[in-house]
Amino acid sequence: MSFVLRAVLVIGALSYFAAQRDAPDAGPRAAAVSPASLWNALPPDLRERAIREAAAEATRQVAGATSSRDTLAAADRRPAWRGVDAP
Incomplete structure (x- = not known):
């Protein structure tokens, strides 16, 4: 029953907005x-700061992409021990 109510609500809302869009006096x-x-409306100091922050963020992302994010220890990379060690 809730599906039917949701469907009716969605269809009704879409129909309402479609009618509003086609109305000649839909408002400003x-x-x-x-x-x-x-961008040109911003004050020059704010534009410069935004450029500097964007460049710093891009640098951090590039530096982070080249560094290893591996969290495994050397012991984790070794295969599981099987059998008896050779003397």
């Missing part, structure tokens, strides 16, 4: 803003 829509204009 946000103007498309390019990322470049947003």
